[in-house]
């Protein structure tokens with residue numbers, strides 16, 4: 386069963402609300418990447434890229450194996466109203482950390498490298514992303530029904546970090562750090578998993594953000610990474 390309905394919905398949202406494409410001299414093109422991320426500057430510093438990105442869609446709360454939901458390298462978030470349409474994303478990492486040994490207690494930093502302007506679609510009145518850390522076994526299917534902030538509305542899931550995706554905020558981050566954001570830090574683990582969604586309802590405007598090319602060999606590398614030992 387193909388999830389054409391969902392794809393159609395999302396494409397309509399993308400196309401109807403497509404942003405202006407004028408090139409901005411303040412924002413780097415894909416062909417002219419900004420200063421390289423400063424992730425690893427010491428010999429013990431290691432960078433890990435995700436083993437998967439998963440789309441969690443409120444309209445198809447139990448689906449994970451469809452052209453959209455089964456995609457493993459696509460960052461997408463959408464929020465109209467909590468009760469109409471939301472898309473969240475889960476990102477998972479596997480690290481060479483033995484559970485319960487000395488280096489499982491080292492600090493892992495979740496970083497987010499902004500995509501260049503022409504590689505993304507960002508829309509809506511407040512495209513601000515909340516990131517939540519969750520405990521998940523490696524490779525376990527991720528569906529909307531497993532999205533912690535929506536599972537039980539009476540339980541407040543602590544926010545691990547936030548990313549302000551508004552055009553102005555992105556420009557500020559490009560200016561300050563070449564587009565690299567430290568989202569938050571925590572203990573390293575063999576499997577590290579975060580879920581994320583739009584912090585605010587978009588209403589008619591729909592808060593929306595997507596981009597592809599979330600890991601190597603895409604260059605410059607954009608999206609999430611974990612660094613440790615820096």
Ligand SMILES: *[C@@H]1O[C@H](CO)[C@@H](O)[C@H](O)[C@H]1NC(C)=O
Nearest residue numbers: 408409410411412413414417
């Ligand atoms: C981005 O690309 C456009 C068109 O190719 C070019 O005019 C502009 O100078 C580029 N911007 C930067 C920051 O390199």
Ligand SMILES: *[C@@H]1O[C@H](CO)[C@@H](O)[C@H](O)[C@H]1NC(C)=O
Nearest residue numbers: 431480481482488573613614
């Ligand atoms: C943990 O320690 C092992 C063995 O010393 C090393 O190979 C591995 O890279 C370390 N992992 C991290 C995330 O530092």
Ligand SMILES: *[C@@H]1O[C@H](CO)[C@@H](O)[C@H](O)[C@H]1NC(C)=O
Nearest residue numbers: 481482483484522523575576
């Ligand atoms: C750590 O523990 C989890 C759950 O018990 C297990 O799936 C994983 O393989 C372990 N990682 C290592 C490196 O032993």
Ligand SMILES: *[C@@H]1O[C@H](CO)[C@@H](O)[C@H](O)[C@H]1NC(C)=O
Nearest residue numbers: 484519520521574575576577
């Ligand atoms: C780290 O791995 C252990 C063993 O699998 C698990 O019990 C623990 O909840 C994990 N911690 C996080 C933050 O995922």
Ligand SMILES: *[C@@H]1O[C@H](CO)[C@@H](O)[C@H](O)[C@H]1NC(C)=O
Nearest residue numbers: 535536537538539540541542
């Ligand atoms: C939601 O969480 C609260 C507090 O832990 C619990 O009392 C309640 O039963 C939960 N509701 C559902 C539907 O799981």
Ligand SMILES: *[C@@H]1O[C@H](CO)[C@@H](O)[C@H](O)[C@H]1NC(C)=O
Nearest residue numbers: 511513549550551552553554
């Ligand atoms: C996000 O950034 C925009 C532009 O700087 C700002 O107006 C807005 O208040 C920020 N939102 C949050 C929640 O920080």
Ligand SMILES: *[C@@H]1O[C@H](CO)[C@@H](O)[C@H](O)[C@H]1NC(C)=O
Nearest residue numbers: 411553554555556557558560
């Ligand atoms: C980013 O830097 C440019 C050039 O220095 C400046 O004109 C612009 O106002 C800055 N934007 C933000 C949001 O800080």
